[in-house]
Structure formats: C-alpha cells, structure tokens
Amino acid sequence: MEQSPSPKPIELVFPVPKHPHLRCHVRLSILAKCATVYVTTSDLDMPSSQAPLGSFVYALPDRQENAISTALSTSVPNIDYATRLAKILARKFNQPVYVGCSINLAGVTVEEEMEGLREIVDKVVTAWAQTRQSRPVDGGQT
Numbered sequence: 001m002e003q004s005p006s007p008k009p010i011e012l013v014f015p016v017p018k019h020p021h022l023r024c025h026v027r028l029s030i031l032a033k034c035a036t037v038y039v040t041t042s043d044l045d046m047p048s049s050q051a052p053l054g055s056f057v058y059a060l061p062d063r064q065e066n067a068i069s070t071a072l073s074t075s076v077p078n079i080d081y082a083t084r085l086a087k088i089l090a091r092k093f094n095q096p097v098y099v100g101c102s103i104n105l106a107g108v109t110v111e112e113e114m115e116g117l118r119e120i121v122d123k124v125v126t127a128w129a130q131t132r133q134s135r136p137v138d139g140g141q142t
Contacts, residue, residue: 054077055100059087061096
C-alpha cells in the first residue's frame, strides 16, 4: 500500500509545558516512504530569527519494536533529544523518519524536558494520524 506525499507540510506551534514564554515549532512533512520532522523553540521575549539546523537524525523501525538511528549532523546540546524523538516517531509511524532538532531547553529540568517530549510526540502523532485518515491510500483501493 503506497501512501501519496502530503500536499504541504503540517506546521504546529504550541507552548512548552510549564514554560509559557517558550514556544515549540514543529514542521511535519509526510512523504511516500518516510516522514521529516523539524523541531525548534522560540522565546517570546526574543526577536524572531532563523533557527539553526541543530542535530539531524535518521531513524527507522526494526522488526522487534525497536528503532535504529544514525546522526547525520550533530549539535551537542540537542543530539540526545533528537535521537530519542526520531526513534519514538519511527516506531509510532512504522516508517523511516528524519528529525531535525534545534530545541533550546536551557533552564528546563529533566522532568519538564520529558514532558515536552511527550507533548511533541502526542501532537505530531495526532497530526500524522489525521493526515493518513483524510486521504486515501492506493487511490482509495484496498
């Protein structure tokens, strides 16, 4: 069953849990054989600017409910976050995923960081599922 590419990227913006001055920006592109996700944060108090690429990770699911990944580009502050997010999404989507992550979580506790990760995963998976339901697979043939 082949899935056609998403006509345009899905963009999500939401506050980082427990940090209302931080916004999380997610851009999801669903392609025929993979998905790409770019995640960054912005501070409401700072003027907007282009976010750096940060870490870029490729992950794909394997047959034992795990995912394997490799870093294509690394940035020390967020490589672990990008890898974790890529592996989770590869398992949830059951297809390869590219994740770009330039999240700045300076001053955020580990618990808040994990809560933010859950929020990102929930919103991305929900958007992905809605996109899959709204368009036919194989041109509507099953």
